Amino acid sequence: MGERKLVARVKRDELPPGAMRHIDYPPFHVLLVNLGGVPYAIDDTCNHAGESLSRGELNGCQVVCPAHGYVFDVRTGHIVEPAGLCDDQRTFEVTSEGDHYLVYDHVIQVLGAGPKA
Numbered sequence: 001m002g003e004r005k006l007v008a009r010v011k012r013d014e015l016p017p018g019a020m021r022h023i024d025y026p027p028f029h030v031l032l033v034n035l036g037g038v039p040y041a042i043d044d045t046c047n048h049a050g051e052s053l054s055r056g057e058l059n060g061c062q063v064v065c066p067a068h069g070y071v072f073d074v075r076t077g078h079i080v081e082p083a084g085l086c087d088d089q090r091t092f093e094v095t096s097e098g099d100h101y102l103v104y105d106h107v108i109q110v111l112g113a114g115p116k117a
């Protein structure tokens with residue numbers, strides 16, 4: 001496994017519970033989410049047609065893509081709706097350290113949900 005690189009260091013008080021943030025770190029575009037004090041990071045680029053998920057809406061643990069309304073679980077990257085019509089989103093390593101969230105370029109999950117529509 002290659003060496004992981006720090007992509008972003010975000011102050012916890014700049015990302016309150018329920019907040020989302022887009023992190024640009026070419027070639028990565030990461031969506032960082034705070035769910036009740038627990039940080040999650042998934043690929044911000046929707047694998048359906050490339051829209052930025054950070055421009056969408058967060059409903060609990062699910063983010064709704066603003067382009068076509070596909071729904072992903074930010075904890076796992078799994079496609080929730082419409083099931084099977086899109087791949088899952090990649091997820092990235094994110095940790096809490098002191099008063100910061102640290103996001104790494106280490107992809108911790110690459111999942112496929114089946115054929116695209």
Ligand code: FES
Nearest residue numbers: 046049065068070
């Ligand atoms: S680009 Fe995200 S649902 Fe189509």
